[in-house]
Amino acid sequence: MENLTDLADRYGSDKGSAKHRYTELYHMLFHPYRQRKITFLEMGLLIGGPEHGVDKDRKTGDLPSIRMWLEYFPKARIHGLDVSDFSWFEDERFTFHRCDMDSRDEIARAAADIPAPDIVIDDASHASHHQQNAFLEIFPRLKSGGLYVIEDLRWQPDTYEVEGITKTAALLRSYIDERAFTHSDPEVAARFNALRPQISACIVHPVRYQKKRKDQVAVIHKR
Template sequence: MNDLSALAEKFGSDKGPGKHRYTELYHMLFAPFRDRDIRFLEMGLQIGGPEHERSVDRQTTDLPSVRMWLEYFRKAHITGLDVSDFSWFSDPRFTFIRCNMDNEVEIAEVAAEQEAFDIIIDDASHASHHQQHAFVHLFPKLKSGGLYIIEDLRWQPPVYETRGYPKTAALFGEYLETNSFTHPVSGLQEAFNEISNTFSGCFLFQAKFLKRRKDQVLVVHKV
């Protein structure tokens, strides 16, 4: 077991071998960043938010992945973004931003205020339009050589899912086949195709490394 997987088990993150096994992939991708002074953003900080029909003002109790990242990345500054309140968590290398992913204007405002990031992970609501709006506003905030990751592509919450938006896995799957984005929502097709000019690599990864399983993780590397 690599040490990132061990940290996931230690802090109870569902990214570890006990559930999704993302840490096996992430250890390979993130090892070159580990001892660098990087900026890291994770959206979605604890399971059980409004995507599971709980109040946005729910009582939050832990940030398992943030704790994992703070220990794994020895010099990184970690920014956490969520619709619920995690401002009670304090660490000199952590900043919390409260943001409603269902409000594209709010996402755009948050993105505009941020310095560039080295790694961005979207583990928020998993709703297709949330993922896609976040991507078009936040991918441009990624540094050259940075990584943008969207998790849990095979589950979208019925309470949030919006007609007219393709599933994010299907959207990027078509791009990988045709080298072009097609999107039915006005403005998003142009935005995705413009951003794609800054991709140096892009792939979809199946759940738990099993080819028979649906795509679960998107990884995009910036030129």
């Protein structure tokens, strides 16, 4: 049985050995779920979207990570969320949700159509407020014992990033260091702090396992 990195490389996902190597961490975290009937959600389904200045209505032609997840989790229901259209992809275990993460209301509506997930990966625009909007709406819906992952904490796109906003990496670091979330917007800080009783662990892992690199992947465990 192929491990997750092998599958990523075969399907052309940038999560594999050619670029980020996230799958080395994910295989360790997700392997206990592999043969379970879980609900899995990934946000952000193909590189090269509006975060890189491309129109959200771009033509899309592949779903490398979704193909990877469908094979890795043979009993899972896989849900994908993106601002671009991937409704053309058909698989009996895959459901697509189109959503603009600028809007918490849109995220809430999409999340309401998804059963409580066991695993969530945010690989969407990487804009700080998008990551934070998604977490506030979706983490409370995560199953107890579930995992919420945020990728690419060290990169935010100029097309979306809001000037002066607390970066998600710094927000999570404040929780790790002080067990309380600190944010430039007191209302956002209050909403995150209201979720503290639901968090049992938060780990921020450096890219490629090199400590000299900036924070890259966050994994938050739900109580």
